[in-house]
Amino acid sequence: MISDDIKINEETSMAGGHLPVMLEEAVGLLNVRPNHLYIDATAGAGGHLKRICQKAGSGKGIIAMDQDSLALHKLSVNSGPLANEIKFVHSNFANLKTALSDLDINTVDGGIIADLGISSNQLDDSQRGFSFQRQGPLDMRMNTNNRITAADLVNDLNETELANIIYKYGEERSSRAIAKAIIKNRPFANTSELANVVEKVVRYRGHKSKLHPATRTFQALRIAVNNELENLEIFLEQANSILTPGARLVIITFHSLEDRIVKRFFTHMASPCICPPRQPICTCNKKRELLIITPKPLIAGEQEILTNIRSRSAKLRAVEKLP
Ligand SMILES: C[S@@+](CC[C@H](N)C(=O)[O-])C[C@H]1O[C@@H](n2cnc3c(N)ncnc32)[C@H](O)[C@@H]1O
Numbered sequence: 001m002i003s004d005d006i007k008i009n010e011e012t013s014m015a016g017g018h019l020p021v022m023l024e025e026a027v028g029l030l031n032v033r034p035n036h037l038y039i040d041a042t043a044g045a046g047g048h049l050k051r052i053c054q055k056a057g058s059g060k061g062i063i064a065m066d067q068d069s070l071a072l073h074k075l076s077v078n079s080g081p082l083a084n085e086i087k088f089v090h091s092n093f094a095n096l097k098t099a100l101s102d103l104d105i106n107t108v109d110g111g112i113i114a115d116l117g118i119s120s121n122q123l124d125d126s127q128r129g130f131s132f133q134r135q136g137p138l139d140m141r142m143n144t145n146n147r148i149t150a151a152d153l154v155n156d157l158n159e160t161e162l163a164n165i166i167y168k169y170g171e172e173r174s175s176r177a178i179a180k181a182i183i184k185n186r187p188f189a190n191t192s193e194l195a196n197v198v199e200k201v202v203r204y205r206g207h208k209s210k211l212h213p214a215t216r217t218f219q220a221l222r223i224a225v226n227n228e229l230e231n232l233e234i235f236l237e238q239a240n241s242i243l244t245p246g247a248r249l250v251i252i253t254f255h256s257l258e259d260r261i262v263k264r265f266f267t268h269m270a271s272p273c274i275c276p277p278r279q280p281i282c283t284c285n286k287k288r289e290l291l292i293i294t295p296k297p298l299i300a301g302e303q304e305i306l307t308n309i310r311s312r313s314a315k316l317r318a319v320e321k322l323p
Contacts, residue, residue, distance in 0.1 A: 017045075017120055017121060018044060023047060026115070027048060029248065030111045030113055031248050032111070036060055036111075036247075038113070039065060039100075039112045039113070040052060040112075040114075041112055042115050043064035043065060043075055044066060044115065046075045064076075065090075066089075069144070071121065075088070093231065096235055096238045097238045111247050112247075113249075114252070116232065116253050117228075117254045118142065128140070132215070132218050133195075133212075135192040136190060137149075137189070138150040138151035138154060138189070138190060140226070141225055143226075154221065160179070162183070163178070163179035163180075166179060168220070169221075169223040170218075170219050172217060177201050178201050181198070191218075194217075195214040198214040223257070232258060232261050236251075236261070236265045240269060248321075250318045251318075254313050259315045259317075263317065266292055269319070274286050289322055290319040290320065290322060291320045293319060297316055298315070299314065
């Protein structure tokens with residue numbers, strides 16, 4: 001589960017206080033080789049990107065993609081001389097193939113990394129409306145060109161629609177009671193007003209978890225506003241389709257809904273057959289497309305969790321494209 005109590009230590013990435021999660025493990029699994037193309041599909045503050053650049057040296061090119069134009073701009077400004085090695089692409093990773101074909105790129109021979117969710121920089125900016133601990137507009141859009149904000153969902157959806165979002169994307173047991181209270185108390189103008197109402201409901205119903213009572217509801221709204229799970233599914237399909245044999249795909253997830261999607265996709269693509277188990281002869285003609293490099297997901301070590309609390313819920317999975 002995503003936690004809001006981000007601790008920042010003195011190590012910083014290219015643009016500000018975001019600490020890259022499982023940096024060495026993730027970039028190690030990407031198997032960065034000179035003269036190969038690498039894409040960071042969620043470049044954010046550039047922590048993983050910077051390490052990829054260091055390992056790849058100058059060669060075939062590195063692409064930094066992010067759907068947040070502000071994050072991408074800051075990253076390009078803070079990249080210094082490295083910016084000459086990097087192509088900055090403002091796009092949702094669900095449009096990976098189109099964004100790359102606009103650059104005349106149809107295949108990736110090095111690898112693709114995606115470190116999902118939001119960065120500490122986005123969370124810490126109260127005006128983005130991601131945090132229940134900072135008063136700001138109920139926005140939560142990673143791409144501010146998109147139309148729908150969290151305020152639109154909270155103030156316009158009916159009770160059932162809201163309860164379904166909070167249950168499905170937040171795995172929140174009090175979803176119905178929260179939706180009811182939202183309807184009763186709306187319209188909401190800012191994050192604090194919403195967080196207070198949710199907190200009251202969840203505490204009244206006997207909140208026992210260490211998480212702040214509004215964590216799950218805010219996560220759910222963010223996932224819905226940004227269409228995160230559907231975009232992840234589309235991205236995985238597209239990434240797999242453009243990798244050439246030997247290229248790697250590395251994904252870091254932060255909650256079980258994302259991890260389940262990644263795990264299922266990798267398992268399906270790594271499977272040589274999808275015939276029913278009792279069928280004596282294989283008729284599915286399924287091809288094994290991916291080799292799973294991490295049979296179990298990697299998790300952050302104790303030391304990293306101490307310095308970067310955000311890493312505590314991270315899971316890292318990697319695959320390699322088969323011939
Ligand atoms: C956890 S941060 C990445 C941090 C980065 N790895 C680093 O070390 O600084 C996630 C970033 O991915 C971006 N993002 C999330 N979903 C995206 C999507 N569907 N398409 C493109 N960018 C996305 C967010 O805007 C955010 O900047």
